[in-house]
Amino acid sequence: MQAITRGAFTVVVLSAVLSALFIACFDPARATGTAAAPAARTMQVKPRPTVRLTVPPAAGPFRAAVAPAQSTSGSTSGSTSGSTVTAAQAAVTRVETESVPMPEVTVTVTVTPRPSPSPSPRPIRVGYVPQRGAYGATSTVRDLEESGQAGRLTHAVYAFANIDPTSLTCLTGVTRPPAPDPEDPDQGDGAGDAWADYQRGFTAAESLDGRADPPDARLAGNFNQLKKLKARHANLKTLISIGGWTYSKYFSDVARTAATRQRFVKSCLDAYIRGDLPGVGSRGGPGSAAGVFDGIDVDWEWPGEEGHLGNHVGADDRRHLTALLSEFRAQLDALGAANGRHYLLTVYVPAEPGRVKTGFDLQKLTGVVDFVTVQSGGRHALREGTILR
Numbered sequence: 001m002q003a004i005t006r007g008a009f010t011v012v013v014l015s016a017v018l019s020a021l022f023i024a025c026f027d028p029a030r031a032t033g034t035a036a037a038p039a040a041r042t043m044q045v046k047p048r049p050t051v052r053l054t055v056p057p058a059a060g061p062f063r064a065a066v067a068p069a070q071s072t073s074g075s076t077s078g079s080t081s082g083s084t085v086t087a088a089q090a091a092v093t094r095v096e097t098e099s100v101p102m103p104e105v106t107v108t109v110t111v112t113p114r115p116s117p118s119p120s121p122r123p124i125r126v127g128y129v130p131q132r133g134a135y136g137a138t139s140t141v142r143d144l145e146e147s148g149q150a151g152r153l154t155h156a157v158y159a160f161a162n163i164d165p166t167s168l169t170c171l172t173g174v175t176r177p178p179a180p181d182p183e184d185p186d187q188g189d190g191a192g193d194a195w196a197d198y199q200r201g202f203t204a205a206e207s208l209d210g211r212a213d214p215p216d217a218r219l220a221g222n223f224n225q226l227k228k229l230k231a232r233h234a235n236l237k238t239l240i241s242i243g244g245w246t247y248s249k250y251f252s253d254v255a256r257t258a259a260t261r262q263r264f265v266k267s268c269l270d271a272y273i274r275g276d277l278p279g280v281g282s283r284g285g286p287g288s289a290a291g292v293f294d295g296i297d298v299d300w301e302w303p304g305e306e307g308h309l310g311n312h313v314g315a316d317d318r319r320h321l322t323a324l325l326s327e328f329r330a331q332l333d334a335l336g337a338a339n340g341r342h343y344l345l346t347v348y349v350p351a352e353p354g355r356v357k358t359g360f361d362l363q364k365l366t367g368v369v370d371f372v373t374v375q376s377g378g379r380h381a382l383r384e385g386t387i388l389r
Contacts, residue, residue, distance in 0.1 A: 141225035169267035173278030185310020255320035295344025303359030
């Protein structure tokens with residue numbers, strides 16, 4: 001009897017355990033006495049890797065929904081009803097359907113703006129200011145202003161600086177006129193006019209602004225008049241032109257080697273850009289002409305063939321001119337970087353095609369200089385007193 005009783009008790013216990021397990025698997029709400037939401041957190045449903053190409057309308061935040069479990073009555077040892085299984089399967093199906101988020105498609109559109117046309121460069125109008133104008137032989141800086149031409153110019157070129165025949169540097173501090181015979185092969189040797197450049201005191205009647213140069217001023221002459229002209233015309237740039245017809249004799253010598261080019265260019269920048277003029281009485285001195293000139297104009301007449309009688313000519317003048325201009329460009333740029341500005345470099349080119357071919361590599365020159373001044377009508381602009389346009 002005790003054995004039967006123990007056997008019956010064992011069957012009842014096993015039935016209760018199996019019933020509890022069955023309810024826990026198919027009806028967790030009844031097993032735990034909680035709502036369905038926690039059951040959803042314990043159910044791990046992996047979303048299907050489905051990619052759809054349609055973009056659905058915006059919706060609220062996604063929620064994984066589970067159908068509420070059917071409420072059943074009876075003991076825990078009872079079997080599960082078909083309605084409970086159907087509800088669980090529906091919940092799983094709904095979770096699988098709603099747990100697959102629609103992919104977000106991001107489209108990046110790169111729009112390349114159509115470039116606007118570059119503005120036309122400002123027309124360049126160059127006027128020559130002759131060194132001998134200080135004596136009234138030709139026009140003066142004041143004449144340039146009173147004629148109204150100064151307001152039309154973009155650049156004023158002061159002509160000319162010479163080359164020292166001995167040191168092969170820019171010649172400064174010398175007052176000696178050229179030889180009177182234009183056929184003299186040494187006409188320009190050692191010639192210059194420091195008196196006209198920066199030493200001569202202009203009277204009030206001669207001066208651009210009606211003010212005489214003080215006797216103790218470090219800068220007077222044409223250079224001071226150019227500074228006054230620039231003060232009236234903020235956009236006007238001034239250049240010192242080296243060479244010209246009479247002073248081109250030694251260009252071939254200064255351009256021949258790297259050493260001669262470097263020495264020559266440095267001497268020109270020292271005198272006319274840094275403004276270190278030779279001191280004569282109260283005039284000149286270190287930095288006395290700083291700010292007068294904005295750049296250098298190279299007027300070699302002519303590389304590769306004779307211009308003025310007696311000019312030195314070399315077979316490699318064409319190549320050496322390019323190298324000389326490149327040296328000017330390098331030293332001007334280095335000085336400009338230190339001073340926070342750009343210094344101009346220009347070159348004077350003949351109008352005759354044969355001379356251009358012989359002495360000027362235009363393709364290379366245009367990549368070095370700021371602009372090229374072309375000979376006007378086969379005549380030198382200064383001789384005719386013309387303004388290049």
